[in-house]
Amino acid sequence: MKVQTFPHGVHPPEFKELTAEEPIQAMPPPEKVIIPLLQHFGSPAKPLVQKGDEVYQAQKIGEGQTLFSASVHSSVSGKVISVDAYNHPGGNPIPAVTITNDGQDRVSPGREEAKDPFSLSPDDIRQKVKNAGVVGLGGAAFPTAVKLSPPKGKPIDTIIINGCECEPLLTSDYRLMLEAPDDILKGAELARIATGAERIIVGIEDNKKKAFEIFQDKIRDYAGETVLLKTKYPEGAEKNLIYALLRREVPRGGLPFDVGIVVQNVGTAKAIWDAVKNGKPLYERAITVSGLSIKEPKNLLVRIGTPFQDVIEFCGGLNEDANILVMGGPMMGITQWSLEVPVIKGTSGILAWPAPKPVLEYPCIRCGRCIEHCPMVLVPTQLAKYVKFDNLTEAKNWGILDCVECGSCQYICPSKIPLVHWMRLGKNKIISLKKKKSA
Amino acid sequence: MTDKPFILQSSPHFKDKDSVPKIMYAVIISLVPAVFASFYFFRFKAFILIISCIAACLATEALFLWLRKKPFNSLLDGSAVITGMLLAMTLPPSLSLELAVIGAVVAISLGKQVFGGLGYNIFNPALVGRAFLQTAFPVAMTTWIPPATIKINTATLATPLGNLKFEDAISQGTLTPLKELFFGNTGGCLGETSALFLILGGLFLLFRRVSDWRIPLGILLSLTVFTGAFWLVNPEKYASPLFHILAGGLLIGALFMATDMVSSPITSLGTWIYALGIGLLVGLIRLFGGFPEGVMYSILFMNTFVPLLNRYARPRILGERRKG
Numbered sequence: 001m002k003v004q005t006f007p008h009g010v011h012p013p014e015f016k017e018l019t020a021e022e023p024i025q026a027m028p029p030p031e032k033v034i035i036p037l038l039q040h041f042g043s044p045a046k047p048l049v050q051k052g053d054e055v056y057q058a059q060k061i062g063e064g065q066t067l068f069s070a071s072v073h074s075s076v077s078g079k080v081i082s083v084d085a086y087n088h089p090g091g092n093p094i095p096a097v098t099i100t101n102d103g104q105d106r107v108s109p110g111r112e113e114a115k116d117p118f119s120l121s122p123d124d125i126r127q128k129v130k131n132a133g134v135v136g137l138g139g140a141a142f143p144t145a146v147k148l149s150p151p152k153g154k155p156i157d158t159i160i161i162n163g164c165e166c167e168p169l170l171t172s173d174y175r176l177m178l179e180a181p182d183d184i185l186k187g188a189e190l191a192r193i194a195t196g197a198e199r200i201i202v203g204i205e206d207n208k209k210k211a212f213e214i215f216q217d218k219i220r221d222y223a224g225e226t227v228l229l230k231t232k233y234p235e236g237a238e239k240n241l242i243y244a245l246l247r248r249e250v251p252r253g254g255l256p257f258d259v260g261i262v263v264q265n266v267g268t269a270k271a272i273w274d275a276v277k278n279g280k281p282l283y284e285r286a287i288t289v290s291g292l293s294i295k296e297p298k299n300l301l302v303r304i305g306t307p308f309q310d311v312i313e314f315c316g317g318l319n320e321d322a323n324i325l326v327m328g329g330p331m332m333g334i335t336q337w338s339l340e341v342p343v344i345k346g347t348s349g350i351l352a353w354p355a356p357k358p359v360l361e362y363p364c365i366r367c368g369r370c371i372e373h374c375p376m377v378l379v380p381t382q383l384a385k386y387v388k389f390d391n392l393t394e395a396k397n398w399g400i401l402d403c404v405e406c407g408s409c410q411y412i413c414p415s416k417i418p419l420v421h422w423m424r425l426g427k428n429k430i431i432s433l434k435k436k437k438s439a
Numbered sequence: 440m441t442d443k444p445f446i447l448q449s450s451p452h453f454k455d456k457d458s459v460p461k462i463m464y465a466v467i468i469s470l471v472p473a474v475f476a477s478f479y480f481f482r483f484k485a486f487i488l489i490i491s492c493i494a495a496c497l498a499t500e501a502l503f504l505w506l507r508k509k510p511f512n513s514l515l516d517g518s519a520v521i522t523g524m525l526l527a528m529t530l531p532p533s534l535s536l537e538l539a540v541i542g543a544v545v546a547i548s549l550g551k552q553v554f555g556g557l558g559y560n561i562f563n564p565a566l567v568g569r570a571f572l573q574t575a576f577p578v579a580m581t582t583w584i585p586p587a588t589i590k591i592n593t594a595t596l597a598t599p600l601g602n603l604k605f606e607d608a609i610s611q612g613t614l615t616p617l618k619e620l621f622f623g624n625t626g627g628c629l630g631e632t633s634a635l636f637l638i639l640g641g642l643f644l645l646f647r648r649v650s651d652w653r654i655p656l657g658i659l660l661s662l663t664v665f666t667g668a669f670w671l672v673n674p675e676k677y678a679s680p681l682f683h684i685l686a687g688g689l690l691i692g693a694l695f696m697a698t699d700m701v702s703s704p705i706t707s708l709g710t711w712i713y714a715l716g717i718g719l720l721v722g723l724i725r726l727f728g729g730f731p732e733g734v735m736y737s738i739l740f741m742n743t744f745v746p747l748l749n750r751y752a753r754p755r756i757l758g759e760r761r762k763g
Contacts, residue, residue: 012453168453239757252758323446331451337444355446362459362516363558366749368651368705376757381705382749399756407451414457415558421449 003206005230006240008375010408012168012233012331014207018290018297019171024179026301027314029076029101033305034342035061036088036096040141042068044095053080056108058281061097064133070143070345071133073281074099075303077106089308089327089334089341096342099305112279117190122148125194125276132275133345134282137267138162138236139328141346144268148194150257156195157260160245161188161269163204163211164229164236167329170349172286173266175299177204177211180270181218187269189222190276195262200224203245207231233331234406238263240375252402282345289315293322293352302343309339311350323355331407362415370409370419376402380409380419387426392433395426403427459557462700463517465649469640470524470695476636477629480586481532485629491536493523495543503552518557522546525565528630528691529735530572533584538576542568562742563702566735573735583626596626599686603678604731614678620685630691634684641694650698653707657714658693658721659684665722677726689721692734702742709748716741 038044045062049055055074062072078101086096114120114128130145150156161184165173177184188200202219204212206228215226227245229235239250241263248259256263264272267286274280283304290297295316302311308325312318326333327347343350370380378399386395403423410419477485500519504511526546530539546568554560573580585596597606599615608614619625623633630637644650663680670677683689688696697703697717704710717737724733 010455012451012455243757249758251760252756254758324448324452325445326452328450330453333450333452335445335447335450335452337447356454359454359458360512362513363556365459365462365558365700366703366705367462367700368710371705371754372707377754378756379706379753398753399759402756402758405450411451411453412455412457414455414459414462416454416458418449420451424449 003228003230004244005232005235006244006375008373008377008408009232009234009240010373010411011231012411014231015169015290016171016174016207018169019288019299020174022171022175022297022299024172024175024286024299024301027303027306027311029103029105029303030306030310032098032100032307033075033303034086034096034098034307035072035075035305036086036094036342036344037062037072038069038088038094039072039344039346040070040135040143042066045069045072047083047095047097049080049083049097051080051082054078055080055099057105058111058283059108060131060133060281064130064143067146068143070135071131071281072097072304073133073283075283075305076101077104078102087338087341089336089344089347091334114277114279117186117276118193120193120276122194122196125190128276128279129194129272132271132279132281134268134271134275135345136265137271137285137345137348138265139332139346139348141344144264144272147262147264148191150195150262154257155260156197156257156262157199158246159188159192159195159197159200160241160261160263161200161202161266162236162238162241162263163202163208163215163266164241165208166205166231166233166236167331167333167348168233169290169351170288170329171290172288172299172348174208174211176266176270176286177208178214181214183270183273184266185215185218185222185269186277187271187273188264190272191262191264191269192223197262198223201245202226203229203241205229205231205235233408234375234404237375237404237406239404252399285343285345285347287311287343287347288349289351290349291351291353293319293354295319304345305342307340307342308336308350311343312339312352318352321354322352324353326351331411332405359416361417364415364417367414369412369414373408373412375406375408376404378403380423381417383426384417384419384422387422387429392426392430396430400426401430460516462649463521465647466521466644466695467517467524469643469647469649470521470528472636472639473528473630473633473691474524476623476633477528477532480588480623480632481629482587484532487536488530488532488534488539488629489524489527492527492530492539492543493520495540496520496523496526496547499544499547500552503548503556507552507556509556513557516557519547522551522564522568525695526568529565529569529628529688531580531583531628533582534579538572538579542572545571558701560701561745562739563696563699566696566739569735570739585626586624586632588624598627598631598731599625599682600725600731603686604725609675609678614682615686617681617685620682628688631688634690637690637694641690644694644698650694651703651710653710654698654703654714655693657711658689658697658718661715661718662689662722665719666726669726683722683725687732688734692721692738693717696734697738697741702745704745704748704752706749706752706754708754709745709752712748712752713741713745716744
């Protein structure tokens with residue numbers, strides 16, 4: 001079978017066998033949930049509850065204020081015990097609502113179910129998605145309603161459903177594709193209606209053949225196709241996925257809208273369906289808990305706000321050798337220093353493994369492998385040097401802002417130079433300079 | 440549950456197994472067949488030259504690391520050993536040990552450490568050492584003894600290329616046969632003689648993805664086209680491209696010297712320009728220059744363009760508009 005892909009990229013070891021055969025298991029809700037009011041970049045939601053309030057499950061507790069912010073909902077029913085800054089897996093403390101669980105899961109009254117979701121207007125779909133606080137579940141947690149609102153003059157022709165899950169270790173998307181293919185495709189269909197697209201393309205990596213076969217069969221009821229992609233990192237990165245499937249290049253600094261495309265992760269597609277059909281807000285998600293230091297690796301359906309501690313205990317706990325705790329995948333995930341942090345909408349996995357031996361950093365020997373593997377075709381070694389010497393103008397000219405921080409360059413670097421770190425530093429410096437100028 | 444703190448680090452958390460020392464050791468391994476071939480053709484002379492060059496390179500590297508107050512563990516990264524091996528492979532087997540040691544000291548000091556050590560040098564260090572010797576001791580550097588496998592009564596033997604240039608070998612009918620060039624049964628530098636063993640090592644480096652395939656291919660391409668054009672027009676005067684590929688330092692240059700990561704360009708386009716340029720220059724020097732051989736100067740010359748090529752041969756970013 002023909003397998004499509006993009007140029008460059010890397011192929012790290014997958015380790016998906018740890019959890020690939022583990023069905024998604026609903027984890028019992030914890031005694032206490034901590035729900036941050038900001039779960040992606042942008043501005044925090046405005047809290048709608050205060051200390052002492054009783055809340056229903058699925059009740060809106062934070063209202064998205066601006067375009068790029070999303071509402072948050074309670075994942076359990078119970079009592080609000082604090083609305084205060086709390087440790088966040090992103091690194092900095094963020095205002096969060098802490099709720100003790102009364103164990104009843106009393107659902108808020110007046111939850112609307114749509115009888116015939118496919119006859120809804122695009123605006124209705126967007127509104128329901130926005131109300132449900134749906135964000136991209138691939139990791140970046142971009143508000144989905146925004147992605148479903150193409151700007152005027154930019155017609156959308158294709159909805160791409162991203163079933164790549166190219167990060168090693170993670171298998172929750174794979175399990176979702178096996179266990180809920182109909183919900184995913186119905187969500188995709190709603191996204192298609194909302195954006196006025198003509199067709200749906202589901203892209204699945206060839207290490208998930210079983211999922212591919214299911215989708216190839218099911219897609220017949222829709223206007224669209226399923227495409228097998230090469231197992232390569234970062235196949236699921238938006239711009240690379242678009243290139244792999246359609247050979248279209250998203251212009252520098254542009255969005256998939258610019259080439260008539262909207263990309264949704266499989267989990268997000270399911271969340272769209274749940275939100276529109278059942279009026280169910282995004283208060284739980286599928287995650288993979290895996291890695292050599294997790295006693296019983298599992299795929300779980302976890303309530304948003306569940307502390308990592310509870311999740312890991314449910315998976316048998318950590319082995320003694322655990323040194324590295326990561327939220328997300330091994331290539332782009334964020335290391336955590338505490339088990340207190342809660343699962344957020346962007347948590348695709350919780351991973352733990354023993355620290356590898358420290359590696360020596362060598363000077364760059366100009367092997368050019370970072371260039372050969374950069375999916376954005378940048379020159380990481382040169383960019384790192386510009387940032388090191390604070391030559392931000394040149395760094396910008398050489399495309400540092402096009403870097404997606406996928407980590408391919410640093411993965412492949414034989415000198416073990418922390419290239420992504422330099423990229424982030426450079427990007428942050430450029431962005432803060434810009435803010436200063438405009439202020 | 441563990442009580443010890445977790446490690447915080449920047450993503451990605453996975454790293455490829457390949458490392459600088461592993462790459463360097465791969466280069467050393469790839470040179471082994473050619474080194475053994477030189478033992479076979481030049482016996483003890485080859486052995487002692489290679490050993491003293493490596494020792495002198497390591498000693499010079501150590502001295503500079505000490506002077507620059509740098510950790511000594513970079514001695515173990517293998518790069519100084521490579522410089523020593525490569526330098527020795529480009530020396531005439533009859534060269535005295537003192538001169539070889541001088542070459543090695545120059546290679547490491549002026550070729551590498553003055554620029555800041557591994558990763559910062561502009562030129563291939565081994566070739567800097569050789570260029571110095573060639574200029575300072577031209578006679579010693581162009582006196583060739585026959586390999587131990589040839590039974591003749593002369594003390595010296597012209598190299599195949601010298602023979603071609605100065606002795607009018609084609610019309611005399613004394614041009615070295617391709618078969619002898621391929622196996623290495625001719626006069627020349629330690630590592631110039633056996634094409635077979637150089638190709639073996641070079642292929643290993645290509646498969647190991649240590650050297651960039653564009654470099655040997657580009658060099659061979661432009662040399663073939665250039666010398667081939669003249670050969671087709673006048674085969675009475677010019678040797679065939681295959682002769683030019685197998686003779687002299689072309690193969691060791693194309694497979695081991697020009698492919699040095701540090702002194703070759705980092706982008707694909709730059710690499711093509713660099714490689715094609717080397718092949719063309721080799722052809723120019725061999726056919727029309729004063730020297731019979733031009734691989735060393737061609738590589739050093741193109742090395743100087745690498746910073747420029749790195750700057751102007753930037754690849755097109757995904758989504759960047761094509762010019763025009």
